Amino acid sequence: FFADFATMLSASAAIGSAGAIALVWALVQFKIIAAIPVKSLDDDETKPLKEGKTSSETTERLNEIYCAIYDGAESFLQAEYKVCFQFIAFFGLVVFALVSWGTGWDYWQGGFTALSFWLGALTSMASGYLGMKVAVYSNVRTTISAQKPGYTSCFNTAFRAGAVMGFALCGMGLLMLYATLLAYRMHYDDSEQWTVLTEVITGFGLGGSCIAMFGRVGGGIYTKAADVGADLVGKVVHGIPEDDPRNPATIADNVGDNVGDVAGMGSDLFGSFAEATCAALVLGASIGKDGDWDGMMFPLVVSAVGIVVCLLCSFLATNIVPVKKEADVENALKLQLISTTILMVIAIYFTATSYLPESTEMASTVGSGTFVLLPVNAWLCVSLGAVGGLIIGLVTEYYTSHSYAPVREVANACKTGAATNMIYGIALGYKSAIIPVFILALVVYGSFTLCDLFGVALAAIGFLSNLATGLTIDVYGPVCDNAGGIAEMAELDPSVREKTDALDAAGNTTAAIGKGFAIGSAALVSLALFGAFVSRIRRASEDTLFVEGVNMLEPLTFAFLIIGGMIPFAFAAMTMKSVGLAAMEMVMEVQRQFDEKPHLLDANPTERPDYDACIAISTNASLKEMVAPGAMVIFTPLLTGLLFGVNAVSGLLVGSLISSIQLAISMSNSGGAWDNAKKYIEKQPAGSELEGKGSEIHKAAVVGDTVGDPFKDTSGPALNIVMKLMAVLSLVFADAFYAMNKGSGLFNLS
Numbered sequence: 001f002f003a004d005f006a007t008m009l010s011a012s013a014a015i016g017s018a019g020a021i022a023l024v025w026a027l028v029q030f031k032i033i034a035a036i037p038v039k040s041l042d043d044d045e046t047k048p049l050k051e052g053k054t055s056s057e058t059t060e061r062l063n064e065i066y067c068a069i070y071d072g073a074e075s076f077l078q079a080e081y082k083v084c085f086q087f088i089a090f091f092g093l094v095v096f097a098l099v100s101w102g103t104g105w106d107y108w109q110g111g112f113t114a115l116s117f118w119l120g121a122l123t124s125m126a127s128g129y130l131g132m133k134v135a136v137y138s139n140v141r142t143t144i145s146a147q148k149p150g151y152t153s154c155f156n157t158a159f160r161a162g163a164v165m166g167f168a169l170c171g172m173g174l175l176m177l178y179a180t181l182l183a184y185r186m187h188y189d190d191s192e193q194w195t196v197l198t199e200v201i202t203g204f205g206l207g208g209s210c211i212a213m214f215g216r217v218g219g220g221i222y223t224k225a226a227d228v229g230a231d232l233v234g235k236v237v238h239g240i241p242e243d244d245p246r247n248p249a250t251i252a253d254n255v256g257d258n259v260g261d262v263a264g265m266g267s268d269l270f271g272s273f274a275e276a277t278c279a280a281l282v283l284g285a286s287i288g289k290d291g292d293w294d295g296m297m298f299p300l301v302v303s304a305v306g307i308v309v310c311l312l313c314s315f316l317a318t319n320i321v322p323v324k325k326e327a328d329v330e331n332a333l334k335l336q337l338i339s340t341t342i343l344m345v346i347a348i349y350f351t352a353t354s355y356l357p358e359s360t361e362m363a364s365t366v367g368s369g370t371f372v373l374l375p376v377n378a379w380l381c382v383s384l385g386a387v388g389g390l391i392i393g394l395v396t397e398y399y400t401s402h403s404y405a406p407v408r409e410v411a412n413a414c415k416t417g418a419a420t421n422m423i424y425g426i427a428l429g430y431k432s433a434i435i436p437v438f439i440l441a442l443v444v445y446g447s448f449t450l451c452d453l454f455g456v457a458l459a460a461i462g463f464l465s466n467l468a469t470g471l472t473i474d475v476y477g478p479v480c481d482n483a484g485g486i487a488e489m490a491e492l493d494p495s496v497r498e499k500t501d502a503l504d505a506a507g508n509t510t511a512a513i514g515k516g517f518a519i520g521s522a523a524l525v526s527l528a529l530f531g532a533f534v535s536r537i538r539r540a541s542e543d544t545l546f547v548e549g550v551n552m553l554e555p556l557t558f559a560f561l562i563i564g565g566m567i568p569f570a571f572a573a574m575t576m577k578s579v580g581l582a583a584m585e586m587v588m589e590v591q592r593q594f595d596e597k598p599h600l601l602d603a604n605p606t607e608r609p610d611y612d613a614c615i616a617i618s619t620n621a622s623l624k625e626m627v628a629p630g631a632m633v634i635f636t637p638l639l640t641g642l643l644f645g646v647n648a649v650s651g652l653l654v655g656s657l658i659s660s661i662q663l664a665i666s667m668s669n670s671g672g673a674w675d676n677a678k679k680y681i682e683k684q685p686a687g688s689e690l691e692g693k694g695s696e697i698h699k700a701a702v703v704g705d706t707v708g709d710p711f712k713d714t715s716g717p718a719l720n721i722v723m724k725l726m727a728v729l730s731l732v733f734a735d736a737f738y739a740m741n742k743g744s745g746l747f748n749l750s
Contacts, residue, residue: 011297011355015178018304022171022468025311029160029167030134036141036157038063040492041148050514061490065251066140069482072255072615073132077263078168079523079623080218081125082679084211088121091210091634095203095732096236102540102735112184112200113732120207120274123176127169127270128215128263134164135262139482142152146499147492155323155332155503157666158479159472163314165266170307171392173270177204177277178300191291198281198296199536205275206732209725212264212271213633217575218626218722219264220714223256225235229586229614231706233364238594238601239694243485246600247588248593248609254485260713261478261511268721269471272521273303273464275728279528280457282731283535286362287373298355299461302382305347310468313339330506332674333473334397337513340466342389345383348465352379365531366549375452381447381455385462385524388443392436395750399432400672402680406432410677411690411701418703421674425704429670429711433662436516440661453531456694460528463521477507505679512672515717519664522720523635526657529727531716532654536734537646537743545743546661550650556749558639564655567589567636568663571722572715574629579710582621589613629718637726641737649730657723664719666683671712674704 040058100110138161146154181201188197230249234240243250280299288296316339317323317332352375360373399406406428413424447455464470484500534546551557593609594600596633600609641649678701684690691697730737741748 010530011181011294011301011313012178015174015297015300015304016051017176018699019171019178019306021311022174022307026164026171027162029163033138033141033157033160033164036144037569038066038140038399038584040144050357057492058492061145062140062486062705065486065489066136068611069254069258070252072251073136073258076222076255076259076619076622077129077132079619080214080259081129083513083572083623084121084125084214086147087214088207088210092118093154098733098736102733102737102739109189109196109200111140112187113203116180116201116203118209119176119180120204121211122174122207124208124211124215124267124270127172128211128267129626130168131165131266131475132258132263135159135258135479135482137478138164140486142479142483143486143490143496143500146487146496151323151325151329151499151503154483154499155329156318157477158483158503159317159477162466162475164418165309165475166263166468167307169266169270169471170273170303170468172595173273174303174307175298177201177274177586179362180204180335181674191288194296195285195287198278198285201281202278202532202728202732203280205271205728208267208271208274209721209728210634212267213630213718213721214626214723215264215267216718217629217714218622219256219260220710220718221578221625222613223253223260223588224709224714225582225621226256226614226618227498228579228583228706229590231702232583233587233590237591240601241267241488245489245491246605248590248607250485250489250616251611252586252614254482255615256618257482261481262475265474265717266471268717269371269474269518271721271724272518272525273467274452275529275724276457276460276464276521277303278728279525279532279731280461281366281456281535282532283454283457283528284362287357287360292357295356295360298378299458300351301351301355302348302461302465303467304343305351306465307468309343309347310340310466313343313469314472326502329503330401330403330509333476333506333510336469336473337390337393337466340469341386344386344462348382348386348462349379352382353375357636358581362452362454365535368543371452372656373454377450377455378458381451381458382462382465384446385442385459385521386465388439388459389463389520391439392516392520393513395435395439396432396513396672399510400512400676402505407673407680408678410607410673410704411680414677414681414697414700414704415690418700421677421700421704422707425670425674425677426710429666430674432669433665436498436520436665437661440520443524443526444747453535455530456524456531457528460521460524463517463524470514470517473510477504477511480507501679505676508672508675508679512668512712515668515672515712516665518717518720519661519668522664522724523657526653526723526727529731530650530722531658533727533731533734536731537738540735540738541743545738549646550654552651552654554647556644557647560644560648560651561655564652565659565727567633567652567656568660568719568722571629571633572663572667572719574632574731575715575718577711578625578629579623579714582618582625585617585621586614589617631706633722633725634729637730638733641730641733641745642740643746644749645741646734646737646743648745653727653730656726660719660723664716667711667716667719671710671716674701676714677701678705
């Protein structure tokens with residue numbers, strides 16, 4: 001039945017319907033959240049308040065905190081996007097000029113590529129802004145829901161907040177990309193020109209990735225500067241709880257969760273979707289050589305099917321198997337990933353047999369031969385990606401959840417101080433890269449063997465096929481984290497904070513799983529984009545370059561291979577140092593306020609700290625510090641291609657890809673393990689072996705968590721964008737690189 005139905009449904013109808021369904025479903029979820037009033041529950045319904053506080057006073061405080069977080073996030077994103085608008089206005093002109101020149105002054109191709117760039121950038125910015133709005137709107141309502149008995153209400157509120165972001169972003173991205181393709185098709189109306197059509201649409205991925213870079217780095221510096229500052233002075237020096245209203249940095253910390261972990265992550269995953277789709281379209285353009293538009297749009301149809309599958313599986317968490325106790329939380333989130341993967345593998349088989357031709361002869365990326373694309377092989381490639389992503393996610397969970405031995409080993413290492421905690425955590429991160437790298441290698445080998453580099457692009461699409469669910473789970477974590485902070489600042493009953501902490505602990509683990517997905521997909525996307533770059537250079541040079549692939553033993557290629565391997569380390573160093581500088585300034589400001597107003601540390605102070613001063617420090621530091629690392633990643637491949645040629649770019653891309661994978665996995669997992677080791681210690685009673693909260697062991701764990709913050713939330717996740725952005729930028733400017741001395745660059749060294 002499904003196969004017959006899919007055959008009758010054109011690609012346009014399938015993609016348009018799925019996009020519309022995603023947006024409507026996001027709206028429905030938002031309406032459910034909006035029905036929860038920002039009003040503390042009455043004492044007779046539950047025990048939500050500390051003794052001596054009235055419900056009306058707590059409601060006023062909840063609204064005050066909600067407005068402070070909203071205003072801080074809004075002002076930061078407006079300032080950040082002002083910088084981004086200036087950048088895309090300038091860089092769009094660079095895209096227009098270089099692409100036009102590289103294609104023999106084809107102004108249509110240059111103009112369409114620049115327009116794609118602007119559309120991708122604006123959609124990415126809209127994704128991030130939407131995510132921030134939804135998260136801020138939902139976190140206070142999650143806090144209120146946590147006042148009710150049980151876990152069902154608060155879990156569902158946070159989960160639905162994630163669903164708004166996940167489905168809205170997927171629907172918006174899918175519709176915008178496909179509408180752009182249809183609009184360009186009016187100009188490139190001959191199927192022989194569809195190869196050019198797929199090339200101009202690569203600007204869409206470049207725009208999304210550029211904004212993702214600034215969003216991830218800027219937001220990451222903001223959130224971790226505030227988090228590190230709040231932790232060091234508050235918890236370590238003065239022993240006050242996390243998110244205590246007496247801490248001047250606590251509002252900035254909660255704002256950071258929204259602008260970094262939500263807005264930045266939304267832009268990042270939108271960029272992954274756009275780049276994976278663009279790479280698959282470029283490599284699979286020959287499917288449409290006989291006018292088979294539906295077959296060429298197969299990568300977008302996979303994403304459309306993924307939206308429907310994710311929607312159906314979301315009912316498992318909220319209705320069919322609802323969360324009733326703490327132990328159910330992590331299982332419910334894990335079930336989402338497993339169920340969507342299984343259903344996608346089944347659904348994609350029918351999608352492939354319905355939309356792809358029975359057989360298509362396609363040119364090999366390497367050599368002058370061809371290979372035959374069969375629907376079953378395409379299905380296997382997508383399935384390899386989907387299953388590989390799930391395995392990497394589950395391995396990541398093993399290394400970052402305190403339910404398993406590795407994180408408990410890190411927690412036990414805190415008994416002998418912060419130094420041994422650091423040693424164990426770093427070792428865990430390195431070790432956690434082993435299995436994911438082998439999985440990625442198997443996926444690459446299998447998909448390449450089946451369908452050449454087009455198969456690798458399809459595997460990347462498979463990794464992202466359940467993107468709506470991945471985003472849902474990713475946003476869920478920061479919403480729960482904020483909900484706990486609001487509960488602490490509003491001085492609700494400790495039971496509310498315990499509940500949100502339980503939700504957040506599961507969110508930390510699933511966020512680490514999401515990062516594992518993102519890193520794996522970024523690796524495959526980058527390799528697919530590199531293959532598209534090689535194909536485009538072959539086409540531009542009329543098969544005088546890269547016919548037999550890229551020779552890594554060419555002196556220039558090998559030299560830049562080493563340089564490329566250094567780029568992720570330079571990037572990580574710049575972003576880590578930026579967090580350190582901003583955190584130092586934050587620490588000094590927090591301590592200044594405590595020194596000048598020592599009564600702030602009283603049990604019930606009569607005066608509030610100056611939260612705005614800390615928000616200003618994070619905002620100014622992030623806007624200043626995000627420019628240099630972003631510029632390095634954007635201009636390194638551009639200048640390398642123009643000055644040294646395409647062989648140098650090839651080495652640069654391969655080197656950065658290889659080291660980015662290892663570094664991103666190890667940094668993200670070390671940070672996640674340190675965070676959950678701290679939470680594991682906090683759950684222990686005072687007389688236990690680990691001594692619990694406030695002990696010297698706990699302080700050692702807090703130091704590890706503080707170091708891990710920029711590992712897992714600034715540098716680690718942003719490395720995904722490093723490898724993707726460098727690859728998609730090289731693809732967009734491939735013709736310009738070849739036009740400079742026939743691919744030898746200005747210095748003509750190769």
